[in-house]
Amino acid sequence: MMHDASPEAVTKLFTRSDGSYLFARxxxxxxxxxxxxxxxxxxxxxxxxxxxxxxxxxxxxxxxxxxxxxxxxxxxxxxxxxxxxxxxxxxxxxxxxxxxxxxxxxxxxxxxxxxxxxxxxxxxxxxxxxxxxxxxxxxxxxxxxxxxxxxLLWSDEAFLGSSPLALTGDNVAILKPDVANVIRAAYDPVMPVAADDASHALRLAARIGALVS
Missing domain, CATH: 3.30.379 (Chitobiase; domain 2)
Structure with missing residues (x-):
């Protein structure tokens, strides 16, 4: 699971176990x-x-x-x-x-x-x-x-061994901020509804950077 918005981290979230890149919202x-x-x-x-x-x-x-x-x-x-x-x-x-x-x-x-x-x-x-x-x-x-x-259509390996959620001090589950940023950026109107080329991850990482800067 990613802890940053680098293109490599974003690419992993939508790269399937067979090596193909596939994104959809x-x-x-x-x-x-x-x-x-x-x-x-x-x-x-x-x-x-x-x-x-x-x-x-x-x-x-x-x-x-x-x-x-x-x-x-x-x-x-x-x-x-x-x-x-x-x-x-x-x-x-x-x-x-x-x-x-x-x-x-x-x-x-x-x-x-x-x-x-x-x-x-x-x-x-x-x-x-x-x-x-x-x-x-x-x-x-x-x-x-x-x-x-x-x-989103995440990779089948996106959350293996790491949940997209985190627990607060009160033991309440919340969405991890980095995952939330990916979702927000993925639904930006300028982004496509689907992509099968990893260059999409570069655009997605750039949108995340714009959101959090």
Missing amino acids: WGRPIAPVAFGVEDSTVGIIKGAIEAVCRLAGHEVAETDPELGSNLMVFFLREWQELIDTPNLDRMIPELGPLVERLKAADANQYRLFRFEPDGGIKACFVFVRMDDVMSDIPAETICLGQAVQSI
């Missing part, structure tokens, strides 16, 4: 919905998404005119529950093999993105398996973490 307002939790937690996840969108200067909507909801957050105990969810395989044709991969990896979270023709994010499916590790984390922390990781 949302091209439409985000209309979130949550499944598998009580109403109080639905409020927490929507509040976290709204907070991150405010930071980005991006819109939140009640509904998406094409999809209804375009950011779907599923909380579950076992990955098998996804197979048993009605009609989910229609939205995610690769659901069967995906669930097998998640089981084999003993994963506790996964995000699946869909894209617009111009490469911007069109939809995101967020899956959170409440294993022993996740069950010990406050709902506010889980929701903020998922909102942050859904606002």
Whole structure:
């Protein structure tokens, strides 16, 4: 995880494990919905998404005119529950093999993105398996973490071993300032909604520098 706004640090955030550079942000307002939790937690996840969108200067909507909801957050105990969810395989044709991969990896979270023709994010499916590790984390922390990781197409290695969140002295989770600056700069209107060339990171680093100077 980066602790500066150097082009090298920014490049790492969007360089995937196969070496390719891939960046995308949302091209439409985000209309979130949550499944598998009580109403109080639905409020927490929507509040976290709204907070991150405010930071980005991006819109939140009640509904998406094409999809209804375009950011779907599923909380579950076992990955098998996804197979048993009605009609989910229609939205995610690769659901069967995906669930097998998640089981084999003993994963506790996964995000699946869909894209617009111009490469911007069109939809995101967020899956959170409440294993022993996740069950010990406050709902506010889980929701903020998922909102942050859904606002951009980060590298699959961006937050390995280092959370985008930090804890205050009161044990409240907040977004790390360097991650917040990347999000703000990425949503600057002069920046593209998608990029697959690492030269994008140079522009992004320059925007971050302009924001924090």
